[in-house]
Amino acid sequence: MITIAKNAGFCFGVRRATDTVEALIKEKNKSTIYILGKLIHNEEYIKYLEENGVFEISPDQIDELYKRAISGEKITVVVRTHGIEKNIYEKLESCEKTTENFTLVNCTCPYVTKIHKIANENSDTKEKKEIFILIGKNDHPEVMSIMSHVVGEGYVFANGQELENFLTDLKKRENFDEIFVNMAAQTTQKLEEWEKCQKILKKHCTNAKIFATICSVTDIRQREADELSRKCDVMIVVGGKTSSNTSKLAQVCEKNCTKTYWVQTSRDIPLDKIGHAKNIGITAGASTPDSLIQEVKRTMSEIMENQIENQIENEDFGKMLEEMESVKLYTGATVTGTVMGITDTEIRLDLGAKVTGIITKDQITDSNDVNLADLFKIGDSVDAKVISKSDRDGIAILSKKMVDSVKNLAKIAEYASTNETVEAKVVEITKGGVVCDVDSVRVFIPASMTGIKKGDDMSVLAGTTQQIKIVEVKDNKREAIGSIRAVINEQKKAAYEEKKAKEEALWNSLEVGMEFEGPVKNITSYGAFVDLGGIDGLVHKSELSWNMRVAPSSVVKTGEIIKVYIKAIDNENKKISLGYKTEESKPWNIFKAQYNVGDVVIVKIRNVETYGAFAEIIPGVDGLIHISQIADRKIESVASVLKKGDSVSALIKEIDDEKEKVSLSMRALLEDNAEEEVAEEVVEEAAEEVAEEVAEDNADEAAE
Numbered sequence: 001m002i003t004i005a006k007n008a009g010f011c012f013g014v015r016r017a018t019d020t021v022e023a024l025i026k027e028k029n030k031s032t033i034y035i036l037g038k039l040i041h042n043e044e045y046i047k048y049l050e051e052n053g054v055f056e057i058s059p060d061q062i063d064e065l066y067k068r069a070i071s072g073e074k075i076t077v078v079v080r081t082h083g084i085e086k087n088i089y090e091k092l093e094s095c096e097k098t099t100e101n102f103t104l105v106n107c108t109c110p111y112v113t114k115i116h117k118i119a120n121e122n123s124d125t126k127e128k129k130e131i132f133i134l135i136g137k138n139d140h141p142e143v144m145s146i147m148s149h150v151v152g153e154g155y156v157f158a159n160g161q162e163l164e165n166f167l168t169d170l171k172k173r174e175n176f177d178e179i180f181v182n183m184a185a186q187t188t189q190k191l192e193e194w195e196k197c198q199k200i201l202k203k204h205c206t207n208a209k210i211f212a213t214i215c216s217v218t219d220i221r222q223r224e225a226d227e228l229s230r231k232c233d234v235m236i237v238v239g240g241k242t243s244s245n246t247s248k249l250a251q252v253c254e255k256n257c258t259k260t261y262w263v264q265t266s267r268d269i270p271l272d273k274i275g276h277a278k279n280i281g282i283t284a285g286a287s288t289p290d291s292l293i294q295e296v297k298r299t300m301s302e303i304m305e306n307q308i309e310n311q312i313e314n315e316d317f318g319k320m321l322e323e324m325e326s327v328k329l330y331t332g333a334t335v336t337g338t339v340m341g342i343t344d345t346e347i348r349l350d351l352g353a354k355v356t357g358i359i360t361k362d363q364i365t366d367s368n369d370v371n372l373a374d375l376f377k378i379g380d381s382v383d384a385k386v387i388s389k390s391d392r393d394g395i396a397i398l399s400k401k402m403v404d405s406v407k408n409l410a411k412i413a414e415y416a417s418t419n420e421t422v423e424a425k426v427v428e429i430t431k432g433g434v435v436c437d438v439d440s441v442r443v444f445i446p447a448s449m450t451g452i453k454k455g456d457d458m459s460v461l462a463g464t465t466q467q468i469k470i471v472e473v474k475d476n477k478r479e480a481i482g483s484i485r486a487v488i489n490e491q492k493k494a495a496y497e498e499k500k501a502k503e504e505a506l507w508n509s510l511e512v513g514m515e516f517e518g519p520v521k522n523i524t525s526y527g528a529f530v531d532l533g534g535i536d537g538l539v540h541k542s543e544l545s546w547n548m549r550v551a552p553s554s555v556v557k558t559g560e561i562i563k564v565y566i567k568a569i570d571n572e573n574k575k576i577s578l579g580y581k582t583e584e585s586k587p588w589n590i591f592k593a594q595y596n597v598g599d600v601v602i603v604k605i606r607n608v609e610t611y612g613a614f615a616e617i618i619p620g621v622d623g624l625i626h627i628s629q630i631a632d633r634k635i636e637s638v639a640s641v642l643k644k645g646d647s648v649s650a651l652i653k654e655i656d657d658e659k660e661k662v663s664l665s666m667r668a669l670l671e672d673n674a675e676e677e678v679a680e681e682v683v684e685e686a687a688e689e690v691a692e693e694v695a696e697d698n699a700d701e702a703a704e
Contacts, residue, residue, distance in 0.1 A: 021035070031073075033054045036058070042292070066095045115187070118182075131154070157197070246284070246287070331388060340378065366440075421468070422468060426466060429461070438480070443482040515565045517564075538578060555580075564578040592657070605645060608638050613625045
């Protein structure tokens with residue numbers, strides 16, 4: 001039997017890179033394609049790329065490519081999955097920005113990009129002394145690209161012993177207690193060595209921060225290789241001789257299977273050493289194309305067929321074939337069967353070798369409402385894992401959910417690596433958090449990551465569908481750790497970034513004199529803040545009203561929509577000064593429109609001075625009643641006649657438009673009244689005299 005590990009071959013990052021390059025090859029508007037280093041560690045695939053006009057370059061050739069692009073040649077440079085040093089990437093970005101003929105395509109694996117960020121944010125800072133440690137191969141391209149993002153003290157160690165030696169020396173530093181050690185791993189680092197390094201670091205540094213950065217696909221692939229190599233007589237590891245992850249796969253397999261052979265193509269298989277193997281396992285590194293894996297499988301199948309033909313002469317072929325088929329049916333094995341029967345509670349599979357597989361409904365789905373006839377039809381091929389078997393009855397009890405879980409776990413790991421937001425239904429509330437189902441994988445969300453405040457009831461989440469992030473995948477327990485809070489924080493961050501972008505765009509568009517209508521957001525003793533559509537401007541109290549005696553809260557109200565205009569912009573301090581009052585609302589202009597010299601007005605005494613009294617004509621405009629204009633006689637003091645708050649009548653004697661001053665007179669009104677009284681007395685006296693003369697004339701006539 002030949003078994004190919006399910007996760008053998010291209011990983012997500014490599015497949016993304018090869019698909020991208022192959023798409024570039026097929027583009028009609030072709031440019032010359034170059035890759036910084038080998039796209040993958042597989043010589044056969046590299047030959048294929050070269051045959052299709054894709055060539056490998058080194059960083060020192062970038063300048064020459066740029067010159068060719070400037071001259072009119074179309075150039076495309078691809079960054080492989082390992083990534084490149086930060087300064088080289090920035091140089092490529094600069095080339096792309098300065099000429100349209102130079103195109104940069106970044107195929108850096110998301111796992112590696114994540115470690116770039118970790119290295120940058122967890123190395124030496126001004127706030128605290130941090131040391132970044134990476135476990136990996138010092139001269140590996142991925143490691144070199146990661147370490148270029150370290151801003152302070154950073155080190156690379158290949159194994160636990162090197163780490164142990166460094167930490168022993170580090171503890172001798174005087175400021176050791178102030179140092180924070182942060183550690184990550186190369187994505188293809190061997191799990192056994194990584195776990196050893198973690199124990200060493202925890203032993204020396206209690207405040208250390210450890211980042212789980214081994215690619216989950218690499219993790220799963222190594223575990224598969226370990227499991228498969230324990231069950232096989234021969235293990236074939238397919239991959240390039242310079243591939244780090246393939247090398248580690250070979251090391252894992254060699255521990256369990258002495259006949260482990262690392263080959264690049266089927267031509268490298270040592271046929272003379274295979275022997276009469278019954279169980280052959282095949283695994284492959286992340287840079288191995290599917291075509292090479294299938295080619296190796298065909299070669300191994302031919303070997304096994306030849307072995308069978310040689311044994312037919314001496315053995316019963318039917319018995320031997322049955323034995324070979326039955327080897328598959330050990331508990332825990334994954335088998336493929338054909339659906340031959342469907343009921344409401346189970347499906348039956350033909351597994352060959354006179355064995356029937358049974359999968360009950362609860363081992364297919366968690367939903368009781370699902371009709372199995374809607375999921376399967378006769379003749380369908382189904383993968384399942386053996387739970388138990390009865391050789392006597394020829395029946396094997398199978399689980400499809402267990403196989404789906406393994407497949408979906410790899411998918412969940414991809415969600416984690418790409419930081420993708422996924423939908424999850426909350427199926428259980430526990431003491432420490434909630435449990436969600438994502439593609440049939442159990443995802444646990446700790447209470448601190450649910451977004452529910454500490455002490456509040458988490459049962460409100462029961463049965464709800466939530467947006468979550470996968471933050472960790474625990475392959476050994478077939479579960480993952482998720483976070484609702486991470487999505488909430490991301491949404492808040494996105495909202496903040498959007499608000500910030502709008503603010504920046506608004507700042508860039510502002511000019512003195514621009515008019516806005518906006519709500520009053522806040523009122524203080526010195527003015528009012530108005531929302532201009534994302535940023536606030538201040539209307540100082542001096543610009544809010546012409547009357548400085550009026551409080552801002554008396555002029556506008558919170559929430560009121562007012563029309564303002566920009567008076568000044570301070571870009572450095574992000575401050576905007578606004579104007580609100582207008583010439584039309586200026587008290588002096590209102591006064592001028594309503595009153596003239598000679599008008600009599602009722603005024604209110606606002607202030608009493610030694611030389612006169614100030615009286616309010618209208619709000620914002622006062623007039624002066626000089627001491628000489630208060631009475632029609634000389635007075636000793638203003639206060640002896642007027643006091644603050646009195647309302648009196650006065651005549652507008654003079655208006656000084658230039659100085660915006662008004663002279664008032666109470667005396668003028670008193671003098672006018674006096675003149676009227678004198679005139680009345682003269683008229684009365686004249687009338688009396690006329691009356692007397694008339695009386696005398698009448699008397700004389702009577703006497704005659």
